[in-house]
Amino acid sequence: MAEPLLRVENLCKWFEVRRGLFSKPLYLKAVDNVSFELMRGEAVSLVGESGSGKTTLGRTILRLLEPTKGRIIFDGKDITHLRPKELMWYRREASLVQQDPYGALPSFMNIYRILEEPLLIHKVGDREERRERIFKALEEVRLTPVEDFAFKYPHMLSGGQLQRVAIARALILRPKLVIADEPVSMLDASVRIEILTLMRELQEKRRISFIYITHDLSTTRYFSEWIYIMYAGHLMEIAPTKELISNPQHPYTQALLAAIPDPDPENRKRFRKVPPGEPPSLINPPPGCRFHPRCPYAMDICRREEPPMIDLGGGHRVKCWLYAKR
Amino acid sequence: MGVLMEVRGLRLYYSTRKGVVKAVDNVSFQLMEGETLAVVGESGCGKSSMAKAIIRLLPRNVHTYDGSIIFEGRDIMKLDEETFRREVRWRKISMVFQGAMNSLNPVLKVGFQVGEPLMIYDGLSKEEAIARARKMLRMVGIHEAFADRYPFELSGGMKQRAVIAMALITNPRLVILDEPTSALDVITQANIMNMLKRVRDEYGLSYIFITHDIALSSELADKVAVMYAGQIVEVADAEIFYREPSHPYAQKLMASVPTLRTDKKLEFIPGAPPSLLEPPPGCRFHPRCPYAMDICRREEPPVIDLGGGHKVKCWLYAKR
């Protein structure tokens, strides 16, 4: 079997939230014991509610945050604790597209400078080669005519155009891994589809491994091979996209799917079967399964012991006691 | 079922340094008693402005504000501010403002804030108002003990429920909901939609439900109005709209909605919505419309009645 591009093993990112003189430090376990593998050229959607740890997981993988425990293997190399100097090559191979198109780009640089910066940092090409690469990048994200856009400043562009610049910047060093953190959530519906379609096209063309962080399950169907469901710092379910949507196994995934409407005039006449309550605190998460206080099927063991990740075959895995053979 | 409200030729323009922004430009529609109208459209198309024009809470820089709003038989546009405040705002029509949950007053208890409209509009005492607020909190799914808490002690979903309670407390006939769940997670959102349906069934009230989320709009809509660049370009019953909208913009908008349970080819609308300072001549959608004809570039299309309350502002449907 082919080597995965990225292997994450029992990764934890805990934030220290209080340390008194005498009291023990208190941790917010934003990412707790997360494991998965990402193959080359595959796109994964990382889905979860606000505060579930998606951004923290993404930033920890990119080593923008220091991992607390666990391992990150990228392209066969253990990068978990590489020092800043050794990380240079990784910065080139793995990049980020952020959520807020308005805040992500420096306002005092024109688009050309914004795209040139990573090339300068990583000493790519001479002036002429850089220019060629920047123009090509703008063309790829369809900011044409490129001569017009290259010398504009961020405030002259719409949200959708800014996000194209952010994508061009993330791709300009030809990375193998791109993590896009809610890249379209601040854009209008139609612009969202336009940007996601563009990202998907570039991802497939360049065989980039791609993690699309979102809380919008309905777009994942169109833009990824896999869906990972995250809840309160844990990965709860992993499955191929269609399988996850048509055959969700985790009670949380089932709730999430039940909550999402498709446009349908019948909707106004029916009530949705969704659990009450909201996700738990991550400082003092519920023992056992973190979903148990809201789960309609919770059993005794769910309240006591953390469920293992259970392999259902075909790449479908679920962290729930309902599927444990005992 | 009678007519609750009829809006005719409503306009709200703003003065700005760059010129006049035609945020609501000649908007007309009808709302029946107990019916919910969803208003959908892209960011900046004038949805919130239309809502504010109806409840008459306007910014200072109003340039033009006219038209008529017949509510329960009388033209409330003609009322002076004092009468409007006493008899219409919050008594008959209330509103949940976009982002309202973040503008709860942090130093006042939730029960007081929810009950406040009763003190202002109904002259109730503080005690009576807070007692009613407790009941209303329960109605929207918050334990009444939270009446004595401060906003920071509530989760996002609870804050949103509290501002909805504030809009319901005077027992209005129409509640305008401006993006009431857009900052919330989907499960919380679904819970609040369930609550809004329960309230609707219990009180028989009408909603104007403003959202940019088409799929979500179908959770409440009996009827849908599509706004584009300050104008309503289509109004249709939910049955018709979600299956087969008529206006080219509405069709494109529907084609861009990702569906979870069925496969379809997703489309997007090339180009961007026009400036409301100088909207394109003729049909405002013509620069992005795949069917644009000569007349579309020259003359503003009329509103064409397709029967059964289905109206569309597009030259394709004009008999000539």
Ligand SMILES: Nc1ncnc2c1ncn2[C@@H]1O[C@H](COP(=O)(O)OP(=O)(O)OP(=O)(O)O)[C@@H](O)[C@H]1O
């Ligand atoms: N630097 C930090 N210090 C302390 N806590 C943090 C820090 N960054 C994030 N957290 C907490 O970690 C948890 C996970 O946050 P994270 O931003 O990863 O969630 P998310 O899934 O990306 O949410 P959203 O959908 O809102 O973006 C939250 O409870 C958050 O408050």
Ligand SMILES: Nc1ncnc2c1ncn2[C@@H]1O[C@H](COP(=O)(O)OP(=O)(O)OP(=O)(O)O)[C@@H](O)[C@H]1O
């Ligand atoms: N007080 C004001 N002065 C000048 N222009 C304004 C004012 N309020 C709103 N606008 C402009 O009027 C237009 C319509 O704004 P409005 O807030 O009604 O749109 P919307 O459809 O509610 O958008 P969104 O979906 O982003 O909430 C926008 O172009 C906006 O910038």
Ligand code: SF4
């Ligand atoms: S482990 Fe138990 S509580 Fe958690 S989702 Fe499964 S059944 Fe529900």
Ligand SMILES: [Mg+2]
């Ligand atoms: Mg995040």
Ligand SMILES: [Mg+2]
């Ligand atoms: Mg608005």
